[in-house]
Amino acid sequence: MKKTLQEIADFLGGRVVGDAAIEIHGLDNIEGAGAGDLTFAVEPHIEEAKTCQAAAVMLPEGAGEFPKTALYVEEPRAAFAKLLELFTPKLEFPQGVSDKAHIGKDVKLGKDVVIMPFAVVDDHAVIGDRVTLYPHTYIGQYAEVGDDSVIYSNATVREHCRVGKRCVIHSSAVIGSDGFGFTTKDGVHTKVPQVGNVVLEDDVEIGAHDGIDRAAMGSTVIGKGTKIDNLVHIGHNCKIGPNCLIVAQTGISGSTTVGHNVTFGGQVGTVGHIKIGANSVYAARSGIIGNMPEGVFCAGFPVQPHAEWLRMQAAMKHLPEMHKKLKQLEKKLAKYEKE
């Protein structure tokens, strides 16, 4: 895909100042744009765009002179969105159930579903309207997937689990793997049956390689509108509140309850069986080892208020020097004592 800048200007109804004949091969933001790319800039980023690598920059009419080839349009943001559609061919999936998919017995399928080759919907499952199942998805027995949800390739929703409406489950995610529960006698571990399920409420997004374990009994719940990044582990019987953000590689241990609107930065960990209050932010790498109140901003392992963590980190840099000074002070004082 390539177009001259003039062709793009004609398509958008814009105006080129500079070399209108240059060929544009791609679109990217100011940082990422390379030699064949078009980018766009609005205030306060126009200054930064002057030295970018892009072949040309799309600017708002009235932005003034510019040291690189520029394409002036009324609304650079909206124009860029139109261009993205032009440069990225739209995906088209045949509606209905591929004759290479496997649909079990007693399955309920909604209207206008897209079920691709080698997807499996096992016996007694319920698939809502306009659901999309990519190749190699597995929907287990008695599982339910709500209207307008999209499940990407190689993802699994195991038996009895329930996925809400408008959910997105990324590739290779696993909903409803067994919780990690064993009893130990004489050093030998015996599995505790995990007979509960997982409930994803509406508008949940599950990242690639997330593992959301099914409850030992009852349900592991991910609240409405919560978005989870890649490679996150949610233990059995957790109850995650609505509208949380859980960044990549975080692990929430079993039976932990999290309030609404909590953000976990990347690589956070928590112990199990605790309550974490609502409206809070935990910085990346936080390690949460006990109940937490609402409305906090914390960091560190064990977690502490973020400001305290910063002070502690600052002091830690002085540690080797403190250790030395302390020895000197001791010596001096010992000298006085002798005198």
Add this chain to the structure above:
Amino acid sequence: MKKTLQEIADFLGGRVVGDAAIEIHGLDNIEGAGAGDLTFAVEPHIEEAKTCQAAAVMLPEGAGEFPKTALYVEEPRAAFAKLLELFTPKLEFPQGVSDKAHIGKDVKLGKDVVIMPFAVVDDHAVIGDRVTLYPHTYIGQYAEVGDDSVIYSNATVREHCRVGKRCVIHSSAVIGSDGFGFTTKDGVHTKVPQVGNVVLEDDVEIGAHDGIDRAAMGSTVIGKGTKIDNLVHIGHNCKIGPNCLIVAQTGISGSTTVGHNVTFGGQVGTVGHIKIGANSVYAARSGIIGNMPEGVFCAGFPVQPHAEWLRMQAAMKHLPEMHKKLKQLEKKLAKYEKE
């Protein structure tokens, strides 16, 4: 699925005190039970159950008065297990090999296997008796799966690997991916062929998204009865002893040997080429950077005895204040020295 409490009492041979007409929609533990749920309580949890959200609580005969609707039975635990079966429809899988599965040439299949649609058993593989392979499992060439093992959807067992008897491999786990081995010359990395395999001994459980790398040569071994949680990485040529517990998101680097009955908490990491003694516990987030003796309880990065780690953590909180005090002491002492 719903039943009145009276129907449940009749089914179990129990006795209702309170509203026998209420409808029960689900079962959960004391913490998790909501408005339509039945839970159960035995000592010492009966007090806690008095204020739970459940519609009704199942109690042992002779437990005395209770402020909520109660269902008295002889053995609440056993009764609850029976109810779980009633409320959770049992899965039924057609025995034999689905005509939508792919079985390669020269494959040996045991008796009474369940091989589901789109499972692949590649050439020369050996599948034991009563093995269950979910959809989209891939069993590589010359691989072996022992009797009574269950492999969930989208899991991979690569060529030449051996899975013992009664193993459970969760969805999207990978057994036998290449070890991470390269030689570097002039900044360019060249792959060292990884021609070994992975051996899972009997009764091993592998979590969702675990990656157990194949040995460069010889075998990566997971010992009998060891249970591994989700998102764990085991490097090439590791030898993990029997009856270990490895909690989620832990990483064991290549060629590390671990004794029997070692527990790694979540998000632990180890360097490679070390020996970790038996009968030990490493707390979550431990970072193990050298050989370790038997029978220890450690924490921290680098690891230290857990009690020392606690003392160090306690002292760290005083660091900013220590830094300040140390400066004051220096000043005072300097003053004396001048006098």
Add this chain to the structure above:
Amino acid sequence: MKKTLQEIADFLGGRVVGDAAIEIHGLDNIEGAGAGDLTFAVEPHIEEAKTCQAAAVMLPEGAGEFPKTALYVEEPRAAFAKLLELFTPKLEFPQGVSDKAHIGKDVKLGKDVVIMPFAVVDDHAVIGDRVTLYPHTYIGQYAEVGDDSVIYSNATVREHCRVGKRCVIHSSAVIGSDGFGFTTKDGVHTKVPQVGNVVLEDDVEIGAHDGIDRAAMGSTVIGKGTKIDNLVHIGHNCKIGPNCLIVAQTGISGSTTVGHNVTFGGQVGTVGHIKIGANSVYAARSGIIGNMPEGVFCAGFPVQPHAEWLRMQAAMKHLPEMHKKLKQLEKKLAKYEKE
């Protein structure tokens, strides 16, 4: 597979000193070799091999007397490689497209491809010469896979992504999952469309369960020759330079740029939108929270030069004792002041 040591000696043109009739069942390195195994040793490892568990040791001609059964050959390393081939039956895959694979419309397939059962190549994708696609791989619409690349079972390459030549993508890896981008209003998170792609340059290796997120716009790029271990997360719009090594469970947050020849140890984390200079090494567990220059060797969270980190770690062990001493000094000084 088993052979007598004499059969092996005949095969290699070597000479046995000791019991030539013993049966060899496997091959392993000195550490890993057990009772039925053959291993090999060259200097400086010959001393270590004298006490190993192997049934026999292959040694270079001229190595002198040896306390165990020995097989003397000209080049032990090369001989061992020949034996590995003998002991490990070679995999053979039928060339061409399995009639159980699904090839979409308008797909371009190169010469001599191997496309196994239940692989899916979706519409408009381009597959190079000699590409191998294992079962349950999904190649999305308009995606491209370069010549001689191998993609293992259950891996996903989503729409519009480009995989270079001679790449290896391990099982269950996901190339091109959506970046984690949301706008938040009144506590509700709305997805920002992720319309970019991922570009893997030539000779890249992607580990099992790696998630490489597609760019919001433009491309997430993994540079030529970079090798990535298991369970690694690369956020959207990252640009990873050539010839990097990224060890297991590391997470690189979105829009971070990494120079060439950078090694990240295991479980490293970085914040997003930073630049990390070339030719550097970050020890395991490093937490990188800002721009970094070229040519450094760092550790810790937040990262600091490795030597400083060691000093800080050493001082930390003295913390509880420092805390106590500081209190004693204060008391003494207070006493003097009173006097």
